[in-house]
Structures are given as structure tokens and as C-alpha cells.
Amino acid sequence: MYFGVKNLNVCYGKKQVLKDISLEIEQGKTTAIIGVNGSGKSTLLKSLGRLIKYKGEVIYKDERLTNWNNLDIAKILTLLPQALQVPSDITVYELVSLGRFPHQKLTQQSLSETDRKFIKQVMQETEVWDLRDQHVERLSGGQRQRVFITMILVQDSEIILLDEPTTYLDLLHQLDILKLLKRFAVKRKKTVVYVIHDLNHAARFADNMVIVKEGEIFASGPVEELFTEEVIHESFGLQVRLGRDLFCQSLMITGVKNED
Known part of the structure; x- marks a missing residue:
């Protein structure tokens, strides 16, 4: 297994949120984690990024990720959460530069010329x-999210995890961010995994999908295989009709039946 989890269980207090999940993420591809609210999709992403306590194994190249030290793990994967707090006086360049920390030597006091060029x-x-040279707090929502993503791209990890990277953005900036991630995944051969709510965006920009339902993996695989009317009905409880995007020909929901 390149990257994924085996027998993953997560509890919040007495409530079990993830139930004995095993999942493999395909190397060099973009994977969208989808599911209804409360299904456990963000918890799964945080488990992959080791941000929360879990029982089971997170695997990288057939080894437990716990076998690696924290500095090496930072070179393997990075996670961008939904809300990232930054100092009010930090500039865009200063924030982005923080992504080079895992690549700096212990005795290094400043960025190297190689760091600055990259x-x-x-x-x-x-x-x-x-x-x-602008302060991050003065940027628009779309600009700020692009800067945050730039910071994790500068970290140059093999695996990039993002928790709802398009939340609170308008349609133009949602498409902008997803195109940016797709472009980097292809150009730099990164493995990108993100939680996303918009099913049409997932179908358009992801190679693979993971559908989480009631704390379990309902299905996982290529978009063209999973994005069907039957699967959407069984996993989301929606009766839909699918078609093709007129511009890019990706699968998309063209109609939703009103049960009322």
C-alpha cells in the first residue's frame, strides 16, 4: 500500500465516528472524500493527517507512519485544515516561507538560496x-486560500490533504482553487486528497472518489465508476439525473428530484 489506513477506528467520547475503516489512496492522483454532513469524512482526513487520536494504522509505503519521525512525516504529507489562524502582522511571503521548515537544517538560521528560489x-x-509584501489579514477570501495552499505546496510534501478547501468561496474562486490543485497534482506528481461537499466539483476535478456513509466506506474508486445515479441515491438519499458538462464533458448532476 502506498498510502491509506487499515482497521481505523475513531471515537469522540462514547460515540464511534469511524468504524473499522480500511482504505488505499492511489499515488499521484486527486481523491475527493464525499458524504453527507456527519458521515465522518473530515474525521477520516484528519486521521490520515494524524491530527486526532485513532486506533488502527495509517500506512505509507507498506509501513506504519508512526515508524517515521515527525520531520520526515512533514516531508511525506501536509494537511490544510478548514480554519487556519495566522498572526495579524504576517506578510504573504513570510507565511508561505514557513512551508520550508521541514527542509531546513537544525543549524540553519535563515532561508537558503535554494529555498528562496523554490x-x-x-x-x-x-x-x-x-x-x-501584503499582510495576509488584508487579502480577500479567495486570495487568502490561494496563499494558504501555496504555503503547503512550498512544503513540497508527496501527499497533500485539504479539509474543504473551497468553503466560503464564491463559484469563481472555488473553480480557481480546484484547478490549481489539479494542475499541481499533475505537474509535480502530487497525491492530493480533499474533503468536498459539491458533488459536481468532485466529479469534475477528482480522479477518484471515497464515499463515507455513517462512519464507514460506502464505496471508493474512479469517478467514472462511482458517480452514478444509483450510487448517489444509495449514499446521499437523492434521486438525481446525470449528464455531461457542456464545456469539459465531465459527469455532473443535471437534475434532482423534489420528493415533496
Whole structure:
């Protein structure tokens, strides 16, 4: 197994949120974790990122991730949570530069020339270089999210985990962020995993889907196999009709039946 979990169980107090989950994430692909509210999808992502306590195993290259030290794990994976608190006076460049921490030597007091070149390159690719001297708190929501994502891309981990990266963004900026992640996944051969609510966005930008239902994996696999009217009905309780996007030809929901 490249990356995933085996026999994963998570409890919040007496409530079991994830129930004996085993899952493999495909290397170099974009995977969308979907499910109704409260299904356990964000808990699954946080478990993959080791942000919460769990029972079971998180696996990387057929080894328990706990076998690796924290510095090496930071080079393997990074997780961007829904809400990230930053100092009010930090600039875009300073924030993005924090992503290079796992690659710095213990005796290193400042960024190396290699670090600075890489940071500039990534910031130019994500189109935030012109914002580098601005304070993060003064940015728009879309700009701020792009900067946060740039920071984790600068970390240059193999695996990138994101918890609802398009929350609170308008449609234009949702598409902007998802296209950015897809482009980096392909260009730099990253494994990207994110929780997302919009099913049409998941179908358009992800290679694979993981559907979580009542704390268990309902289904996982390629989008073209899972994004069907039957699967959506069984996992979300919705009667839908599917078609193709007129511009990119991806599968999309074109109608939802009103049960009332």
C-alpha cells in the first residue's frame, strides 16, 4: 500500500465516528472524500493527517507512519485544515516561507538560496508573487486560500490533504482553487486528497472518489465508476439525473428530484 489506513477506528467520547475503516489512496492522483454532513469524512482526513487520536494504522509505503519521525512525516504529507489562524502582522511571503521548515537544517538560521528560489517559483506558479509584501489579514477570501495552499505546496510534501478547501468561496474562486490543485497534482506528481461537499466539483476535478456513509466506506474508486445515479441515491438519499458538462464533458448532476 502506498498510502491509506487499515482497521481505523475513531471515537469522540462514547460515540464511534469511524468504524473499522480500511482504505488505499492511489499515488499521484486527486481523491475527493464525499458524504453527507456527519458521515465522518473530515474525521477520516484528519486521521490520515494524524491530527486526532485513532486506533488502527495509517500506512505509507507498506509501513506504519508512526515508524517515521515527525520531520520526515512533514516531508511525506501536509494537511490544510478548514480554519487556519495566522498572526495579524504576517506578510504573504513570510507565511508561505514557513512551508520550508521541514527542509531546513537544525543549524540553519535563515532561508537558503535554494529555498528562496523554490518559494519564488511556486508563488509565481500559484500567482501570488505580486502579493508577497501584503499582510495576509488584508487579502480577500479567495486570495487568502490561494496563499494558504501555496504555503503547503512550498512544503513540497508527496501527499497533500485539504479539509474543504473551497468553503466560503464564491463559484469563481472555488473553480480557481480546484484547478490549481489539479494542475499541481499533475505537474509535480502530487497525491492530493480533499474533503468536498459539491458533488459536481468532485466529479469534475477528482480522479477518484471515497464515499463515507455513517462512519464507514460506502464505496471508493474512479469517478467514472462511482458517480452514478444509483450510487448517489444509495449514499446521499437523492434521486438525481446525470449528464455531461457542456464545456469539459465531465459527469455532473443535471437534475434532482423534489420528493415533496
